[in-house]
Amino acid sequence: MTKLSELEPGFMHEVANTPRGKGILACIQCGRCSSSCPIARLVDEHNPRQLMETIILGSRDEVLRTKLPWYCLSCFTCLDRCPQGGDVAEVMFAIRNLAVREGNVPDGFAAQAGNLIKTGCVVTPTMMMIKKREKLGLSETPSTATEEVQKILKKTGLDKMMASKRTVKE
Numbered sequence: 001m002t003k004l005s006e007l008e009p010g011f012m013h014e015v016a017n018t019p020r021g022k023g024i025l026a027c028i029q030c031g032r033c034s035s036s037c038p039i040a041r042l043v044d045e046h047n048p049r050q051l052m053e054t055i056i057l058g059s060r061d062e063v064l065r066t067k068l069p070w071y072c073l074s075c076f077t078c079l080d081r082c083p084q085g086g087d088v089a090e091v092m093f094a095i096r097n098l099a100v101r102e103g104n105v106p107d108g109f110a111a112q113a114g115n116l117i118k119t120g121c122v123v124t125p126t127m128m129m130i131k132k133r134e135k136l137g138l139s140e141t142p143s144t145a146t147e148e149v150q151k152i153l154k155k156t157g158l159d160k161m162m163a164s165k166r167t168v169k170e
């Protein structure tokens with residue numbers, strides 16, 4: 001829980017001013033997003049309404065270090081259900097983008113980003129997959145435009161962001 005003196009009241013507007021964050025301005029805290037979210041049924045920690053509240057209150061550090069937005073499947077059920085048309089799923093993207101810029105990425109996502117930077121693929125084939133591919137007469141790894149992918153990632157600065165990664169609070 002963030003101390004009162006550490007709250008940043010301007011944080012809601014920082015989020016709203018990012019390309020995907022303006023849905024935060026519409027939230028009236030009704031809770032429909034949480035009651036209809038398929039992930040909230042399975043993961044206690046995942047509560048979209050609570051994330052919106054924490055952003056509105058200005059708990060910047062807490063929001064950017066929590067794993068909550070990383071559970072989101074981007075199914076957009078919350079957008080369909082929100083009476084305000086406030087797009088929680090887009091706000092989840094906005095928070096993840098801000099968190100990555102500050103080096104806060106859960107280990108599993110960091111590993112996938114590392115694979116992407118190195119090989120051009122998010123998921124690299126396991127030994128079992130490689131053997132199955134061999135049996136089917138396929139090459140060891142699927143062909144990817146690795147150099148092109150790496151060029152794009154360099155332009156976006158993802159390689160540098162991942163180099164400064166910290167661990168997100170469990």
Ligand code: SF4
Nearest residue numbers: 027028030031033082
């Ligand atoms: S459904 Fe919309 S208005 Fe209600 S809590 Fe979720 S984001 Fe806020």
Ligand code: SF4
Nearest residue numbers: 037072073075076078
């Ligand atoms: S988009 Fe994310 S937050 Fe919204 S309902 Fe789907 S899983 Fe839940």
